[in-house]
Amino acid sequence: MREGYGSGLSAETEWPQPDSHPHTVRQWLIAQNWFPVKWVNLLFSVGGIRMAGDQITLEAFRDADPAADALYRMASLPQVHTGRYSEAAVLFEDDHVLVMDKPAGMAVHPSRQGERGTLDEAAARHLLLRNDPLPVRHIHRLDNETSGPVLYSKNDLAQLRLDEAMRSKSIDRIYAAFVHGTVRSCTGTIDAPIGRDRHHAARRRVVQGGDPARTHYEVLEQYRDAALVRLKLETGRTHQIRVHMSHIGHPLIGDSHYGGKTQWLAHQALHGERLLFTHPLHGGRMETASPYPDWFVRLHSIVAGSAK
Numbered sequence: 001m002r003e004g005y006g007s008g009l010s011a012e013t014e015w016p017q018p019d020s021h022p023h024t025v026r027q028w029l030i031a032q033n034w035f036p037v038k039w040v041n042l043l044f045s046v047g048g049i050r051m052a053g054d055q056i057t058l059e060a061f062r063d064a065d066p067a068a069d070a071l072y073r074m075a076s077l078p079q080v081h082t083g084r085y086s087e088a089a090v091l092f093e094d095d096h097v098l099v100m101d102k103p104a105g106m107a108v109h110p111s112r113q114g115e116r117g118t119l120d121e122a123a124a125r126h127l128l129l130r131n132d133p134l135p136v137r138h139i140h141r142l143d144n145e146t147s148g149p150v151l152y153s154k155n156d157l158a159q160l161r162l163d164e165a166m167r168s169k170s171i172d173r174i175y176a177a178f179v180h181g182t183v184r185s186c187t188g189t190i191d192a193p194i195g196r197d198r199h200h201a202a203r204r205r206v207v208q209g210g211d212p213a214r215t216h217y218e219v220l221e222q223y224r225d226a227a228l229v230r231l232k233l234e235t236g237r238t239h240q241i242r243v244h245m246s247h248i249g250h251p252l253i254g255d256s257h258y259g260g261k262t263q264w265l266a267h268q269a270l271h272g273e274r275l276l277f278t279h280p281l282h283g284g285r286m287e288t289a290s291p292y293p294d295w296f297v298r299l300h301s302i303v304a305g306s307a308k
Helices: 022-032 037-045 070-075 119-129 156-167 240-247 294-306
Strands: 049-052 055-058 089-093 097-102 148-153 172-180 187-191 194-197 200-206 214-222 226-233 270-278 285-289
Touching (some): 022 037, 097 119, 172 240, 194 240
Antiparallel strands (some): 172 270
16 A cells, blocks of 8 residues: 555655564554544554555455444344335445435434334445445434435544544535425524423423534525525534524424424425535545435425415
């Protein structure tokens, strides 16, 4: 893996001596600041750094063991929910990342032991069917009833870099939602801290002293009693969009949890439109779009028709 690493080195960062010990190579790699220190140390701990002559070899992208990995063991079992996996389409994939299109009603990961039919399981099953069992792990999550793209890493280096991108808020998530009422301002930012609702364990609410939360919104279409809005998260608190829109008096259609009515839809009308992130290996800016699902298109027709 030396190719491309030898140019522009200063006297202090010269290539290690031939046949250097892996520990020496590890220290040199850390000094170059090409890779996360945690990843270099992890690679070293499993014997993945070697030097033969003047060539450094990094065994960086290892397969998962389907027999030992709990996710792959689950994915290899017979399906419980017929056709459930096929509903989760692949929006983008390369050797390092995978973007899955999550349908409404599917959990990203199990919330209780033995839960089946999750998006994680669908991602693992997709790789199993390709005979490519890589250590696939989700980078972010969506509520069970929210549809849209979910980003996965396919190796440890990609996971570390994408996790850091989430912490630094450099992964952008754009949503579309139908909300109740007439939204007076065409654009706006909701800057209101979110914490647990002391009276309802499964709910969140705007509370003084809660975690900072910022949501940007734009009205795309205004109807008589509802609006189609586009939203961008600056933070990623639990139920953030649902809490914030309810807080300003415009709960999501179908979101009975936060004041929405369910006559048109039995779950919150929230769909992830686009996912934008920096590729963890080559550094290019990536954008993945999720088409509007059937339920979203039907709701649009209903809401638009009600305004006539």
